[in-house]
Amino acid sequence: MSVDTRFDPMTEAVPSGVTIVVCSSCRDASGSDARPRAGEHLADSACAAAGGSDIAVRRIECLGNCKRRLSAALLRDGCWSYVFGDLAADSGGDLVAGARLFSTSTDGLLPWRGRPDSLKRGLVARLPPLALIKD
Numbered sequence: 001m002s003v004d005t006r007f008d009p010m011t012e013a014v015p016s017g018v019t020i021v022v023c024s025s026c027r028d029a030s031g032s033d034a035r036p037r038a039g040e041h042l043a044d045s046a047c048a049a050a051g052g053s054d055i056a057v058r059r060i061e062c063l064g065n066c067k068r069r070l071s072a073a074l075l076r077d078g079c080w081s082y083v084f085g086d087l088a089a090d091s092g093g094d095l096v097a098g099a100r101l102f103s104t105s106t107d108g109l110l111p112w113r114g115r116p117d118s119l120k121r122g123l124v125a126r127l128p129p130l131a132l133i134k135d
């Protein structure tokens, strides 16, 4: 049996393993093409909220959820993945709160209790981890 010596749970914070993926190309309610787009502001907001933590924030152009406006996803290896829409440009704190909550999950699901309202109302889809649906 091998032991991972890169991480000492007695002296270090437990890595969250959660990545926030923000669509940086989402437009605001006006539909304007002006840059920076509202999605960029949301990504900036998430980066600021996650600053100094081990929660990763990544930007991507289009999560295929354009009709639900500002969109983001929470990913955690081996866990369910969650896509959200109808977010606001300043919802970064909610995404980070959701990521922190997700990091505490022991069943691979993002807990409902304690989830920010924007991540309840804005839920678009959840996708199972591949291992759960393999034959």
Ligand code: FES
Residues within 6 Å of the ligand: 023, 024, 025, 026, 027, 039, 061, 062, 063, 064, 065, 066, 069, 071
């Ligand atoms: S442009 Fe943001 S989801 Fe498509």
